[in-house]
Amino acid sequence: MPGPVKLSCRNLWKVYGPDPARFFVGSSEGPDALAQKMRAGGHMPAAIDAGFDVHVGETFVIMGLSGSGKSTVIRCLSRLIEPDHGQVLLDGEDLLAKSAQELIEIRRHKLGMVFQNFGLLPHLNVIENIAFPLRLQGLTSAQQRDRASHVIDLVGLKGREHSYPSQLSGGQQQRVGIARSLAVEPELWLLDEPFSALDPLIRRQMQDEFLRIQRVLKKSIVFITHDFMEALRIADRMAIMRDGRIVQIGTPEELILNPADDYVAQFTGEVPRIKILRAHQCAVAIANRPEGLPQVGPDDRMEGLLPKLAASPAGLDVVGQGGAYLGTVTATSLVETLGRIEGAGPVPVAHG
Ligand SMILES: Nc1ncnc2c1ncn2[C@@H]1O[C@H](COP(=O)(O)OP(=O)(O)OP(=O)(O)O)[C@@H](O)[C@H]1O
Ligand SMILES: [Mg+2]
Structure with a gap:
């Protein structure tokens, strides 16, 4: 039984180019025709009418070839990239209507983000990296330390608190990235290919770790991956993107057994x-x-x-x-x- 909807992404568009706004004025075309018009007019529609819901406690995976718009969509969810059209509702409230100040507060308290390249601060050690967003939250030093050591335990980094990023392996660095994003106790957890830089064995361990953490914390998650086997392990439901469009949404099983087209089948074909x-x-x-x-x-x-x-x-x-x-x-x-x-x-x- 899915929980209530945590995040709802509706008719979301991101269009690169000189004047995306003009395409949305009085347009009556369907999304594909409109995207075509944008391309013909020298624009690049990177996210086209994207729509999906993420329920409380659900892991929602986005897959697609390189350049299909996955990072664009996940970054629009937190407005790291400003969408050109559509709605992003978090607990029913439209994030696109929030002021810059409100947005900062929401990002600090409700959103956790993990990036492919770890994004750690090189001059800070593990515990300082993890405490960094907590300082921004305004927690006292004692509170920062408590929270940081709790998540350090959670991701299995105990003993490495005082190491610097350059002294850690890729897998360890990504654990720091994961711990840092969890330290703020986010309600919505956004992960953009968090494990792609890791070799297969470490990757598998990190997936196990992720599943263990999610069993305990039950976050609402959007997770991007290139790897269908990873999606199969962690996804409740998933979306497949192609050239800016979501072409199918379903459970991994549904996509494997009933792919909407050959593109989706390419991703699922290899799964035993x-x-x-x-x-x-x-x-x-x-x-x-x-x-x-x-x-x-x-x-x-x-x-x-x-x-x-x-x-x-x-x-x-x-x-x-x-x-x-x-x-x-x-x-x-x-x-x-x-x-x-x-x-x-x-x-x-x-x-x-
Ligand atoms: N600032 C920009 N200006 C113009 N086009 C951009 C810009 N940023 C991204 N794009 C284009 O938008 C499309 C989607 O990019 P995006 O990064 O979302 O893809 P992705 O699915 O995350 O790919 P990957 O799997 O390689 O990370 C790409 O064609 C990219 O070239
Ligand atoms: Mg990307």
């Missing part, structure tokens, strides 16, 4: 199907099955059930609410389902 299948999608009714088969939940991911299935050749009973028998997963039914979805046929998408 076993990673997304859930037990109920592979179950078949078996009347004369042995009693006492191990029971699994309908939404359990098959990948995690493989050892259990290997240990129970007669299969696993899929059991719903109140113990209702929904079917049995066997090695055969699993392989048949995999065969079906590797081909053209979509399978029903599990929710939950």
Whole structure:
């Protein structure tokens, strides 16, 4: 069950060029036609009519090729880039209507941002880097120290408090960036490719760390990545962008099983199907099955059930609410389902 809407981005446009405003006066074209007109008029529409909601506690991922407008959109959400049109509602209040002073307060208290290149201050050590935004918040030195050491614990940097950024590995530097953004206790957490500069092993560790932190803190998150496997691990829902437009929004499973077009399919094509299948999608009714088969939940991911299935050749009973028998997963039914979805046929998408 999704929580209430935390952030709502509506009809958001960012257009680079000499005079973007004129295109929005009295225009009746659809977004694609309008974007075309902008291009023809020497403008670059970097975000075109972008719209999505992020719910409380939800991780919303944005993916797309380089230059598709991901950073533009996430920066418009905090007005690091000033949008040309649309609305960004945080708790129902339009950020685009806020004064510069109000915006500073909102950024200081409600928003956390993490950037790809870490963005640390080189002349400050770990604890000073993390305390920096807290000083801006007006906390006392004691409060700054307490908060900073709490988030240092949270991201696993204990013992490195007095190191300078140049003395840290990339992964450690990004932990500092993450700690610094969390120290302000943001309600909305914006992360622009936070792990792309890290090698695969460290990256995986950072994803685990991220998931652990999110299980505890339940922030509302917008997270940009180039990596569909990363999205699959962390996203509740995701958007795919192409040339400034959002072309599809859905759960990673929905995008994999029912891509809107070939562009989306390019991102999802590499994902091994076993990673997304859930037990109920592979179950078949078996009347004369042995009693006492191990029971699994309908939404359990098959990948995690493989050892259990290997240990129970007669299969696993899929059991719903109140113990209702929904079917049995066997090695055969699993392989048949995999065969079906590797081909053209979509399978029903599990929710939950
Ligand atoms: N200041 C600017 N002036 C003109 N065009 C710009 C400006 N900043 C960005 N753009 C263009 O806007 C488009 C979107 O850029 P953006 O940085 O949002 O892409 P991205 O999806 O984040 O790419 P990447 O994956 O490489 O980070 C690009 O074509 C870029 O060249
Ligand atoms: Mg970018």
